[in-house]
Amino acid sequence: MERKSIQLEELDINRRIITHIQAQGISDLFPPQESAFKTGVLEGKNLVLAIPTSSGKTLVAEICMLKAILDGRGKALFLVPLKSLAREKYTDFKKYESLGITTAMSVGDYDSPGRSLQDADIVIVTTERADSLIRHKTEWINNIGIVIADEIHLINDTKRGPTLEMVLAKLTQIVKDIQIVALSATISNANAISDWLRAELVKDTWRPVPLSEGVYLDGSISFYKDGRKKSQKIKRTRKDELADIVCDTLEENGQVLVFVSSRRSTVAVAKKLAPYLRRYISNNAMQQLSKGAIRIGKTPSAPEASKILARLLANGVAFHHAGLDNQERTLVEDYFKNNLLKVIVATPTLAAGVNLPSRRVIIRDYRRYEPERGSYSIPILEYKQMAGRAGRPKYDKYGEAVLVARTEPEHDFLIDNYTLSEPEEITSKLASPHAVRVHLLASIAAEMTKDRKEIDALIAGTFFSYQFDHWEISHHVSSALGFLEEGRLIETGANGVYTATPLGKRASQLYIDPYTAILFRDVLSGTENHSMMGVLHLLCHTPDQPLTYVTRSEVEEYEVLLDDYIEKLMIEPPIEESPHAYSDFLAQLKTAFLLHDWISEKTEKEITEKFNVGMGDVHRFVQSAEWLTYAAAEISRISNSTIHLPFLHNLRSRLRYGVRSDILELVSLKGVGRVRGRMLHNHNLVGLPDLYKVPIDELARIPTIGTSIAESIKKQLGFDIKLTNTETKDPVDDDDDIDLMQTLLEDFGT
Numbered sequence: 001m002e003r004k005s006i007q008l009e010e011l012d013i014n015r016r017i018i019t020h021i022q023a024q025g026i027s028d029l030f031p032p033q034e035s036a037f038k039t040g041v042l043e044g045k046n047l048v049l050a051i052p053t054s055s056g057k058t059l060v061a062e063i064c065m066l067k068a069i070l071d072g073r074g075k076a077l078f079l080v081p082l083k084s085l086a087r088e089k090y091t092d093f094k095k096y097e098s099l100g101i102t103t104a105m106s107v108g109d110y111d112s113p114g115r116s117l118q119d120a121d122i123v124i125v126t127t128e129r130a131d132s133l134i135r136h137k138t139e140w141i142n143n144i145g146i147v148i149a150d151e152i153h154l155i156n157d158t159k160r161g162p163t164l165e166m167v168l169a170k171l172t173q174i175v176k177d178i179q180i181v182a183l184s185a186t187i188s189n190a191n192a193i194s195d196w197l198r199a200e201l202v203k204d205t206w207r208p209v210p211l212s213e214g215v216y217l218d219g220s221i222s223f224y225k226d227g228r229k230k231s232q233k234i235k236r237t238r239k240d241e242l243a244d245i246v247c248d249t250l251e252e253n254g255q256v257l258v259f260v261s262s263r264r265s266t267v268a269v270a271k272k273l274a275p276y277l278r279r280y281i282s283n284n285a286m287q288q289l290s291k292g293a294i295r296i297g298k299t300p301s302a303p304e305a306s307k308i309l310a311r312l313l314a315n316g317v318a319f320h321h322a323g324l325d326n327q328e329r330t331l332v333e334d335y336f337k338n339n340l341l342k343v344i345v346a347t348p349t350l351a352a353g354v355n356l357p358s359r360r361v362i363i364r365d366y367r368r369y370e371p372e373r374g375s376y377s378i379p380i381l382e383y384k385q386m387a388g389r390a391g392r393p394k395y396d397k398y399g400e401a402v403l404v405a406r407t408e409p410e411h412d413f414l415i416d417n418y419t420l421s422e423p424e425e426i427t428s429k430l431a432s433p434h435a436v437r438v439h440l441l442a443s444i445a446a447e448m449t450k451d452r453k454e455i456d457a458l459i460a461g462t463f464f465s466y467q468f469d470h471w472e473i474s475h476h477v478s479s480a481l482g483f484l485e486e487g488r489l490i491e492t493g494a495n496g497v498y499t500a501t502p503l504g505k506r507a508s509q510l511y512i513d514p515y516t517a518i519l520f521r522d523v524l525s526g527t528e529n530h531s532m533m534g535v536l537h538l539l540c541h542t543p544d545q546p547l548t549y550v551t552r553s554e555v556e557e558y559e560v561l562l563d564d565y566i567e568k569l570m571i572e573p574p575i576e577e578s579p580h581a582y583s584d585f586l587a588q589l590k591t592a593f594l595l596h597d598w599i600s601e602k603t604e605k606e607i608t609e610k611f612n613v614g615m616g617d618v619h620r621f622v623q624s625a626e627w628l629t630y631a632a633a634e635i636s637r638i639s640n641s642t643i644h645l646p647f648l649h650n651l652r653s654r655l656r657y658g659v660r661s662d663i664l665e666l667v668s669l670k671g672v673g674r675v676r677g678r679m680l681h682n683h684n685l686v687g688l689p690d691l692y693k694v695p696i697d698e699l700a701r702i703p704t705i706g707t708s709i710a711e712s713i714k715k716q717l718g719f720d721i722k723l724t725n726t727e728t729k730d731p732v733d734d735d736d737d738i739d740l741m742q743t744l745l746e747d748f749g750t
C-alpha cells in the first residue's frame with residue numbers, strides 16, 4: 001500500500017517557518033524526515049531518529065524546536081558532543097533570527113557574544129556544559145520544553161557517554177514533561193535507546209546522496225552500493241599510491257578527506273600529497289590560500305607546526321587534528337568548505353556530524369594504537385561515521401568511502417568487516433567508579449537526590465539501568481557514597497539523608513572530580529610551604545588535567561628531572577612497581593614543566609618544539625591548569641588553609657596570560673599580551689603610570705605596538721583619543737588566544 005506522504009507544506013507549523021525553510025532551498029522532505037513527522041513528534045512525543053549520515057536529522061530537530069518554542073512549550077536545548085559541531089549549528093540556526101527566534105551557544109571558549117543563555121530561545125551547549133548548568137541549578141533549565149541530543153550513540157563512549165546519559169536522566173527528572181528528540185547514527189540497537197527514552201523510533205537506511213563504500217587494492221577499488229559490486233580502476237602514475245587515489249577524484253573536480261589514525265600521520269601524509277596538487281588549484285584560489293598561509297605562519301616565533309601547515313596550505317592541502325589552535329582549525333575548515341583547499345588529512349575528530357564537501361573519503365588507517373590497549377581495529381560505527389562525511393547533500397551528487405588494503409586477504413577482511421557490516425550495538429559505560437562518584441556528588445550537591453531511594457530512582461532513569469541489572473551498578477553506587485563520605489564531601493544525617501558539605505558543593509560546582517577536591521584539601525592543608533614546580537605538578541596529578549605523553553626516548557630525561565625535583569614535589573612518586581602509575585607520574589611532571597615554560601614566557605615555537613605538542617594542546621593544558629588553580633584556591637579558602645591563596649591567585653593570572661609576574665599589570669590592558677607586554681617592559685614601560693606618561697607617538701614606535709595599539713592603550717588609560725585607524729585590524733598577537741581563554745574561565749560563583 002502506498003504511504004501517504006507528508007510534505008513540508010502540510011506540516012502543522014507556522015507558515016513563516018515553512019516559507020523560511022523553503023527559502024533555504026529545501027522544497028521536499030526526505031523520506032525519513034517524513035516518517036519522523038508522522039510519529040507525533042510535533043505534538044510533543046519523544047523521538048529517536050536513527051538514520052544514516054547526512055540524511056537530514058538536524059532539519060527534523062530544527063522544526064521540532066521551532067514548533068515547541070512557538071507553541072509556548074518552552075525553550076530548546078541542543079546538546080552536541082563537540083565544540084566544532086556547536087559552532088556549525090550556531091552559525092546555521094542564526095538564520096532564524098529574522099523570525100524572531102534567537103540562538104545562543106555556550107561551550108567554553110567559543111561562547112556566542114551578546115545574548116545571555118537565559119534570553120535565547122535555542123541554547124546550544126556541549127554535554128559537559130549542560131551538566132555544569134544543571135549543577136549550578138541554573139534557573140532557566142526549568143523553562144526547557146525540548147532537548148535535542150545529537151549523536152546520541154556516543155553514550156557508547158567511555159569518556160563522554162556517562163555524562164550524556166546522566167544529563168538526560170537529570171533533565172527528565174528536573175523538568176516534568178520535557179520532550180526528548182535524540183539523533184543517532186544507524187546502530188543495531190536503536191530500539192533500546194527509544195525504549196529507554198519512551199520514544200517513537202524511526203530507523204531507516206535511506207540516504208539522500210548515494211554513498212558507495214569500497215576497498216582499494218592494487219590499482220582498483222571494489223565498490224559496493226546497494227549490495228552490488230562494481231570495480232573502478234585507478235590510474236597508477238604517481239610514486240605514491242594514495243596520491244593516485246586522491247588525484248583520481250581531484251581530476252573530476254571533487255574534494256577529498258583522508259582519515260589517518262595519528263596526528264603525526266596527518267602531517268606526514270599531507271606532506272606526501274602536496275607535490276601533486278598544484279595543478280588542480282586555480283590561480284585565484286592560490287592567492288587566497290597564500291593569504292591564509294601568511295596569517296598562520298608569518299611571525300618568526302610561529303611554531304614549526306604552524307609553519308608546516310602554512311606551507312602545505314599554500315599547496316592546497318592541510319592537516320587537521322586536535323593539536324591545531326582554534327584559528328588554524330577554523331581556517332582549514334572554511335577553506336575546504338569554500339573549495340579553496342582540495343584535500344584535508346585528518347584524525348577521526350573530524351568524523352562526527354560536520355558537513356564538508358568531500359566527495360571521496362579515504363580511510364587509510366582502520367587500526368589504531370592506544371598505550372593502554374595496544375593496537376586494535378576501530379569499531380564499525382566509527383568507520384561508518386568517517387565514511388559518512390562523503391557525499392553531503394549541500395555539496396555533492398554522490399559520495400565514495402574507500403578503505404585501503406595492501407593484500408588480498410586484507411581486502412576481503414575489510415569488505416566483510418567494514419564495507420558490508422552493520423554497526424555494532426552500543427552499551428552504557430556508566431558503571432565506572434569515576435563516573436558514578438562524579439555524578440552522585442553532583443546530584444546530592446544540587447539537592448536532586450537526598451537519600452538512597454532517590455539516588456536509585458535517578459540511576460533507574462539511565463540507559464545503564466535500562467540495559468543491565470540494577471545490582472550491577474548498585475555496588476558502584478555504594479562504594480562511591482562511601483568514598484564521598486570518607487572524603488567529607490557528603491554527610492549522612494538522620495533517616496539516611498545525604499547532604500553535601502560546603503566542600504562537596506563547591507567541588508561539584510567547580511566541575512572537578514571529587515578526588516581532586518580531596519587531594520587539594522589534604523595536600524594544601526598539610527603544609528604551609530609550596531614551590532612553583534610543586535604546585536604545578538599537584539595540578540597535573542589530578543584526574544582533571546589533560547597530560548602530554550613521555551615518549552620512550554624521553555623517559556630517561558624525565559627520570560633524571562624527577563630526581564632533581566623530588567624534594568619540591570607535593571606528591572610522592574608511586575612506590576609500588578606499578579609501571580602504569582609511574583609513567584603517568586612522569587607525564588604529569590612533563591606537563592608541569594610545559595606549564596612552567598609557558599609562565600616563564602618561553603615562545604610558542606620553543607614550547608611546541610621542546611614538548612612535541614601543538615598550540616591547541618598548549619592552550620588546552622593551560623586553560624585546564626588555570627581552572628584547577630582557581631579550584632585549588634577555592635578549596636583552600638573553604639578548608640581554611642588560606643596561606644596559599646596569594647600564591648595561587650598570582651599563579652592563576654600568570655597561567656592566563658603566560659607571563660612572569662612583573663608584567664601582569666601591563667597585560668591587563670586589552671590588546672597587550674605576553675609578547676607586547678614584554679616588549680613594553682623592555683622599553684622601560686613597566687607599569688600603567690609609565691604608559692600614562694609616555695608620549696603616544698613614542699609608544700607607537702615600539703616594535704609590535706604601532707599606532708592603533710598605542711591609541712587603544714591610551715584610550716584605556718582614560719585619554720580622550722579618536723581612533724585614527726579603525727579600519728585595519730590589529731596586527732595578530734597571541735592576545736587573541738587570551739581572550740578566548742577568559743571566556744572559558746567565567747566563574748558561576750557560589
Ligand SMILES: Nc1ncnc2c1ncn2[C@@H]1O[C@H](COP(=O)(O)OP(=O)(O)OP(=O)(O)O)[C@@H](O)[C@H]1O
Pocket residue numbers: 025026027028029030033052053054055056057058059185352353354355388392393394
Ligand atoms: N529535505 C531536505 N532537502 C534538501 N537538503 C536537506 C534536506 N534536509 C537536510 N538537508 C541538508 O542535508 C545536509 C545534511 O544534513 P545533516 O547535517 O542534518 O545530516 P545528519 O543527518 O545530521 O548527518 P550526520 O549523521 O552525518 O550528522 C545539510 O546540508 C542539510 O541542509
Ligand SMILES: [Mg+2]
Pocket residue numbers: 057058150353354
Ligand atoms: Mg548530524
